[in-house]
Amino acid sequence: MHVRDLAGEAFAGMLACPVRTALTTLGTVLGITTLVVTLGVAATAGNQIVGRFDELTATSVTVDVPEHDPPLVAWDAVEQVTRLRGVTSAVALAESEAAANVAVRANRLVDPTRAAGRTLTVLAATSGLPETVRGRMVQGRFFDQGHVDRGERVVVLGEQAARMLGVTRIDRAPAVFIGEQPYTVIGVLGEPRRERALAAAVMVPSSLGPRFGLRHVTRVLVATGLGAAELIARQAPAALSPGNEHLLLVGSPATPARARDAVAGDVEALFLVLGLVSLVVGAVGIANVTLVTVMERTAEIGLRRALGAARRHIAAQFLLESTLVGLTGGVIGAALGVVAIVAVSAVQRWTPVLDVRLALAAPGAGAAVGLLAGLYPALRAARMEPVDALR
Amino acid sequence: MSEPVIELVGIGRDFSADPPVRALADVSLRVGRADYVAVIGPSGSGKSTLLNVLGLLDRPSAGSYRLDGVETTTLGDGARTRLRGRRIGFVFQAFHLLDHRSVAENVMLAEVYGRRPRRGRRERAHAALERVGLGHRAVFPPDRLSGGERQRAAIARALLGEPSLLLCDEPTGNLDSRNTEAVLDLFDELRDQGLTIVVITHEAEVSERAARRVRIIDGVLAEV
Ligand SMILES: Nc1ncnc2c1ncn2[C@@H]1O[C@H](COP(=O)(O)OP(=O)(O)OP(=O)(O)O)[C@@H](O)[C@H]1O
Ligand SMILES: [Mg+2]
Numbered sequence: 208m209h210v211r212d213l214a215g216e217a218f219a220g221m222l223a224c225p226v227r228t229a230l231t232t233l234g235t236v237l238g239i240t241t242l243v244v245t246l247g248v249a250a251t252a253g254n255q256i257v258g259r260f261d262e263l264t265a266t267s268v269t270v271d272v273p274e275h276d277p278p279l280v281a282w283d284a285v286e287q288v289t290r291l292r293g294v295t296s297a298v299a300l301a302e303s304e305a306a307a308n309v310a311v312r313a314n315r316l317v318d319p320t321r322a323a324g325r326t327l328t329v330l331a332a333t334s335g336l337p338e339t340v341r342g343r344m345v346q347g348r349f350f351d352q353g354h355v356d357r358g359e360r361v362v363v364l365g366e367q368a369a370r371m372l373g374v375t376r377i378d379r380a381p382a383v384f385i386g387e388q389p390y391t392v393i394g395v396l397g398e399p400r401r402e403r404a405l406a407a408a409v410m411v412p413s414s415l416g417p418r419f420g421l422r423h424v425t426r427v428l429v430a431t432g433l434g435a436a437e438l439i440a441r442q443a444p445a446a447l448s449p450g451n452e453h454l455l456l457v458g459s460p461a462t463p464a465r466a467r468d469a470v471a472g473d474v475e476a477l478f479l480v481l482g483l484v485s486l487v488v489g490a491v492g493i494a495n496v497t498l499v500t501v502m503e504r505t506a507e508i509g510l511r512r513a514l515g516a517a518r519r520h521i522a523a524q525f526l527l528e529s530t531l532v533g534l535t536g537g538v539i540g541a542a543l544g545v546v547a548i549v550a551v552s553a554v555q556r557w558t559p560v561l562d563v564r565l566a567l568a569a570p571g572a573g574a575a576v577g578l579l580a581g582l583y584p585a586l587r588a589a590r591m592e593p594v595d596a597l598r
Numbered sequence: 599m600s601e602p603v604i605e606l607v608g609i610g611r612d613f614s615a616d617p618p619v620r621a622l623a624d625v626s627l628r629v630g631r632a633d634y635v636a637v638i639g640p641s642g643s644g645k646s647t648l649l650n651v652l653g654l655l656d657r658p659s660a661g662s663y664r665l666d667g668v669e670t671t672t673l674g675d676g677a678r679t680r681l682r683g684r685r686i687g688f689v690f691q692a693f694h695l696l697d698h699r700s701v702a703e704n705v706m707l708a709e710v711y712g713r714r715p716r717r718g719r720r721e722r723a724h725a726a727l728e729r730v731g732l733g734h735r736a737v738f739p740p741d742r743l744s745g746g747e748r749q750r751a752a753i754a755r756a757l758l759g760e761p762s763l764l765l766c767d768e769p770t771g772n773l774d775s776r777n778t779e780a781v782l783d784l785f786d787e788l789r790d791q792g793l794t795i796v797v798i799t800h801e802a803e804v805s806e807r808a809a810r811r812v813r814i815i816d817g818v819l820a821e822v
Contacts (some may be wrong), residue, residue: 212710223698510694513655515683515711515759517676593655597690 217527234489235536241482243544269458278423293435296338301331301421331416347394493580509596522589529581537573604629609661621647636808687756691768695740708758746777
């Protein structure tokens with residue numbers, strides 16, 4: 208028997224009763240759709256979660272510098288870190304308990320009614336701060352190496368600090384008084400997403416630090432490219448303080464894999480079980496209908512035997528028919544699943560993650576379900592005696 | 599004299615029921631090439647059982663059956679199936695046409711399990727349909743045909759494999775007299791073309807057209 212004849216007979220058998228075939232595929236469609244959607248949405252959602260971690264945590268490395276004599280990290284050591292491959296920016300900070308509560312007053316000229324003094328945090332920083340904390344200069348600019356070198360008396364206010372001090376515009380170079388000394392406000396930093404506390408802080412160039420007891424670097428923040436954080440976390444201490452790297456404390460980024468596992472787990476498992484159950488139901492459905500078909504087509508089986516069909520030809524035909532039904536269900540299910548993933552992603556504003564292997568395996572799984580379901584009916588059909596079948 | 603198409607010697611067929619049924623008892627029969635034999639007998643006498651044995655659909659319990667000189671009782675299942683597909687054409691009372699396929703496709707089904715190439719199959723099917731006078735109905739679905747036309751389509755299917763033997767079990771059982779006449783005319787033609795035909799019937803009209811009649815009563819065969 209020619210393969211094409213076998214395929215032709217199986218197709219004809221499948222299409223002889225299209226409505227029934229369509230209904231038969233339903234269980235498989237349901238099962239495959241559920242599986243594809245579950246796996247696809249899990250991958251998509253997992254990817255989003257990883258993405259979020261990438262931005263907030265997985266690209267951030269923090270190095271705490273303990274007090275030490277001589278100081279462990281020099282102010283210009285941050286340059287060495289910036290040179291490492293994978294580092295996008297870095298900033299050295301000096302903070303202290305004493306400098307966390309400093310009386311700051313606004314220049315009376317800004318707004319006489321809100322001139323009351325405030326207690327704010329003062330910290331010293333190098334120039335790379337806005338990029339490193341993923342902030343944005345809402346007004347003016349951050350101080351640069353020039354300000355540091357010249358020892359200029361300039362400050363940058365956090366957005367919240369600026370509001371508290373009543374500094375609304377900086378185009379006329381307003382001043383704030385820290386202690387008795389005036390300092391020119393050259394910029395306002397907004398949305399420091401990585402270090403939210405900076406919104407309420409007063410930032411001064413490292414050259415002014417000693418005036419507030421901020422002589423030495425206490426912390427170095429590093430921003431890295433995607434996936435580089437773990438590597439940088441290992442390399443940064445040596446770059447900052449050659450020979451003393453073991454004394455530095457590195458805050459290790461959360462591993463993306465762990466974050467993903469934690470979220471994916473339970474829901475995914477539930478839906479996978481649901482999908483598998485639907486597949487089993489689908490298989491039972493196909494087996495059931497194929498068995499009924501075999502019984503209904505007893506005379507046809509007898510006729511085929513009379514025309515010279517061997518038992519294996521009969522078995523092959525019914526097996527192929529049920530496999531095709533399963534395959535059809537798999538193809539439809541895969542298509543529906545992909546559409547659903549894209550729809551869910553669109554609603555959630557996610558980037559859909561479509562695994563090609565999943566899209567290809569789904570029809571295969573459908574076909575396998577059909578094949579398994581067809582085994583028993585095909586065997587029954589092949590076992591029929593032609594004499595009985597034709598009676 | 600040439601070799602007979604059918605040579606039965608001492609064929610018996612017992613069914614193990616309670617009580618056991620002896621459907622065929624010591625049946626011997628020779629049918630030569632281009633013979634036209636009618637098998638008659640009362641209901642339950644063993645006619646269909648004989649036809650099933652002749653068609654290699656059933657194995658006799660005893661005796662020897664040579665088809666075209668080949669001893670069939672010792673053959674395995676596969677060899678019997680191949681022999682059946684190649685040498686024997688069947689015509690059934692119930693036609694057994696597939697509803698969802700055109701007349702031509704139904705006829706072509708006869709070659710699906712054979713060794714002939716797919717090439718030219720449609721042409722051969724059309725030729726077979728022309729032979730039974732149904733060339734103009736090739737694309738019809740079977741349920742649009744009259745009973746006589748359906749039986750002729752079934753005969754065309756039986757002829758497609760160019761069998762040496764045509765076995766017909768009550769071929770006119772579902773037909774009115776006019777359609778019966780048409781089918782019997784066709785049998786005459788086929789016989790004249792050299793086909794060997796064995797027809798089971800209980801209709802006198804059918805058996806009278808056959809050159810030779812045998813009767814079965816309680817599994818025992820006798821010439822009439
Ligand atoms: N599988 C079987 N098991 C037991 N008995 C059977 C079986 N097949 C046939 N018989 C019996 O064998 C006898 C002959 O049956 P068969 O079908 O050959 O009769 P028939 O001559 O074709 O009758 P009809 O004209 O009614 O078709 C009957 O008595 C029948 O009951
Ligand atoms: Mg009968």
